[in-house]
Amino acid sequence: MSNEDTVGFIFTCSLKEIELGEDIIFDKHRSEFSFEQKYIGLIIPQSENYRGITEPLAYFKYTDCIKVFNQDERAYSLNFSGVKVPFHDLFLTHSYKSYIVKIGNGNYFDQLYPSASKAFIAARHQENLLNDYLYKFFNP
Structure with missing residues (x-):
């Protein structure tokens, strides 16, 4: 659907990125870190957006998505051995390719930096800082 403010159309085949908010x-009792999934967002990729930036299209609560995943038999991914793995299990075990696109409620890195290479470097820097923090926590 389109209105006066819409410049282009979005086809479902162009929505190939999601954002998982965690x-x-x-846990101080078990002395371990855990990840709590909050939401899943449909993302308009930078290559498909007429503005040339990554933008969210819609956000869904993670608990609502789990209900849909459990009811829909198409909600799975094939692993390397051809076994069907439900999306919920993939998200819990972090068995997917991902990278950090933003920290907190701030802007996406490609919105903060003028070039794609600077945004990529900033995202990798934040990822390295997080990995260093987690490593130093357990290896003082």
């Missing part, structure tokens, strides 16, 4: 939680 909180990192430290």
Whole structure:
């Protein structure tokens, strides 16, 4: 559907990225970090957006998505051995390719930096800082 403010159309085949929002939680009783999934967002990729930036299209609560995943038999991914793995299990075990696109409620890195290479470097830097923090926590 389109209105006067819409410049282009979005086809479902162009929605190939999702955003998984998580909180990192430290359990002091077990002395371990865990990830709590908060939401899943449909993302318009930079290559498909007329503005040339990554933009969210819609957000859904993770608990609502799990209900849909459990009811829909198409909600699975094939692993390397051809076994069907439900999306919920993939998200819980972090068995997917991902990278950090933003920290907190701020802007996406490609919105903060003028060039794609600077945005990529900033995202990798934040990912390295997080990995260093987690490593130093357990290896003082």
